[in-house]
Amino acid sequence: MEKKFGFGGFGGSLKVDSVQALAANLGPEIPDIYVRPERKEDIVADEEDSGESFPVIDFGRLFDSKCSEEEAAKLHSACQGWGFFQLVNHGIPEDVISKLRQDTEQFFKLPLEEKEKIAQLPGQTEGYGQFLVQSKKHKLDWADRLGFVTFPPNNKQLKFWPTNPPSFRETIDAYAIEIKKVANGLLKMISKNLGLEFEKFYDIFKGGIQYFRFNYYPPCPSPEKVLGLCPHSDPMGLTILLQVNDLQGLQIRRKDRWLPVQVIPGALIINIGDIIEILSNRKYKSIVHRAVVNNEKERLSVAAFHSLNIGDLVGPIPEIVKGDELLYKSLQYEEYFKQVVASKLEGKTILDHMKLDK
Ligand SMILES: O=C(O)CCC(=O)C(=O)O
Numbered sequence: 154m155e156k157k158f159g160f161g162g163f164g165g166s167l168k169v170d171s172v173q174a175l176a177a178n179l180g181p182e183i184p185d186i187y188v189r190p191e192r193k194e195d196i197v198a199d200e201e202d203s204g205e206s207f208p209v210i211d212f213g214r215l216f217d218s219k220c221s222e223e224e225a226a227k228l229h230s231a232c233q234g235w236g237f238f239q240l241v242n243h244g245i246p247e248d249v250i251s252k253l254r255q256d257t258e259q260f261f262k263l264p265l266e267e268k269e270k271i272a273q274l275p276g277q278t279e280g281y282g283q284f285l286v287q288s289k290k291h292k293l294d295w296a297d298r299l300g301f302v303t304f305p306p307n308n309k310q311l312k313f314w315p316t317n318p319p320s321f322r323e324t325i326d327a328y329a330i331e332i333k334k335v336a337n338g339l340l341k342m343i344s345k346n347l348g349l350e351f352e353k354f355y356d357i358f359k360g361g362i363q364y365f366r367f368n369y370y371p372p373c374p375s376p377e378k379v380l381g382l383c384p385h386s387d388p389m390g391l392t393i394l395l396q397v398n399d400l401q402g403l404q405i406r407r408k409d410r411w412l413p414v415q416v417i418p419g420a421l422i423i424n425i426g427d428i429i430e431i432l433s434n435r436k437y438k439s440i441v442h443r444a445v446v447n448n449e450k451e452r453l454s455v456a457a458f459h460s461l462n463i464g465d466l467v468g469p470i471p472e473i474v475k476g477d478e479l480l481y482k483s484l485q486y487e488e489y490f491k492q493v494v495a496s497k498l499e500g501k502t503i504l505d506h507m508k509l510d511k
């Protein structure tokens with residue numbers, strides 16, 4: 154099928170109030186819709202308490218013939234055992250990242266009316282607003298979001314792209330290209346590590362969607378009562394996350410505890426998403442993660458999701474399954490994506506729909 158139409162029409166989200174605007178005028182009471190009673194049960198352990206060292210991969214070493222094998226083995230164990238790692242020495246020019254940081258911060262400082270010029274529309278998954286809020290009864294995240302497709306060019310809907318600050322579009326394009334290079338490099342190494350041809354995963358994702366989500370988490374007077382982003386695995390393939398203003402808040406779920414991630418300055422965070430879990434027939438598992446907020450300062454992050462596209466099949470790759478038990482069904486990407494949009498982003502919901510071993 155020709156991949157030519159924009160990425161609308163798959164369902165959307167209910168409109169909700171801006172949390173940034175709410176937080177600016179808030180007394181000590183947090184509206185109930187944001188309060189998460191389950192946070193009382195949190196078990197949180199930092200890296201030292203967890204007794205494990207969180208995986209860090211050096212992108213340069215992956216492609217240096219002198220140490221590639223050793224670094225690829227580390228990558229394999231991070232993908233297999235964690236579904237998460239920090240990526241250092243990724244080679245993205247510092248000015249590209251600092252421009253993205255600046256423009257992102259400036260965008261969220263704009264008055265609400267200005268940001269709402271690119272508000273999400275009914276039935277759409279792009280624009281400024283919220284994502285995957287399907288019912289007025291759902292608890293809400295303590296965050297505002299901006300999201301849109303950045304690749305391939307013919308899937309871009311520029312009407313959802315900011316024009317303020319004036320350099321933002323150019324900045325996003327430059328960063329998107331760099332992030333795609335990093336994603337391609339990782340996908341090739343992941344292929345090799347899974348015993349496939351070097352280019353296999355790269356080919357599968359080549360014409361795929363790259364979608365950016367900008368997360369803005371305002372400070373909250375009772376941060377322990379709310380969540381910036383509820384627990385979820387990313388329904389796409391590979392996520393590359395940048396902490397914009399170096400404020401910590403990301404936590405990963407491991408061994409029934411929440412582990413706060415201390416992001417190394419300049420590092421990118423990589424998450425294995427549900428599509429890689431499915432393609433690899435669960436050789437690699439997606440990681441459940443969430444974001445918490447604090448009471449002093451806003452936190453910002455930019456997630457770049459790498460996915461497939463209309464006409465592609467989401468299902469275990471036969472060369473990987475071989476004689477193993479088949480764990481997931483296969484679905485056309487459009488059907489898969491419709492399910493994603495119709496579901497509440499919580500836990501591993503999508504994988505539950507795709508499982509064969511119930
Ligand atoms: O802000 C963060 O640290 C996490 C963002 C995230 O998980 C997402 O946008 O899917």
Ligand SMILES: [Fe+2]
Nearest residue numbers: 385386387442
């Ligand atoms: Fe995520």
